[in-house]
Amino acid sequence: MKYCFLILFSLSVFTCEYSFAQNQKETLNFHYENAQTAMQKGDYESANTQFRKILRLGVKLPSEMPYLFSKTLYEIGQYQNSQSFLNKYFEIMGKAGTYYENAQELKELLELQLNKSLSCQYCDLSGYRLETCATCHGEKQLLKKCDYCEAKGKVGCTACSGDGVLIQLGAMGNRSYKTCHQCKGEGINECPVCEGDMELYTYCPNCLGSGSTSTEVICNHTENN
Ligand SMILES: [Zn+2]
Ligand SMILES: [Zn+2]
Ligand SMILES: [Zn+2]
């Protein structure tokens, strides 16, 4: 009886997983076909949406998809992402890919675009126009209060726990007192983080210290976009 139940149970888990996988496959095919139709119409924004839906399924991708997605990303100006999918395509398919020739062409086009972005100061590596960081206003760093000493500039001595003296136990259990060498008996030390300044410069967390952030505007690589 127990076995019977177990078998029934595992069978139902199996069918359940099976139909789930089956559903996902159908969903994948649905989006994959939509994406390719959109590409044929030159509607790369829609193709991009469809490909991203496939990625979100978290299933094994169709082997030619990295090229198609890469081409789509190139057309909508996301050059860095495009390159990473193109590399993936070469990695998986080598010369055997249906789109090998197209992929080679795309590789050259991409390099051209990426080089333009690389030498342009107005955009990021994907060719998106940069704007001054709203958090640090281009300063790259932010002056903030020191958290470590709570902006006091001083912290309690860790060697003597702020007592100013160190107690040493002798062999006979006798105690001897010694002025703390670290704080010289003061019980406090200069804050090691802000070095007594009570405030310190930190990297701007918004732009990671670059002073600018990417916009969604595609750059024309001249001063006035
Ligand atoms: Zn910033
Ligand atoms: Zn001390
Ligand atoms: Zn401090």
Ligand SMILES: [Zn+2]
């Ligand atoms: Zn540019």
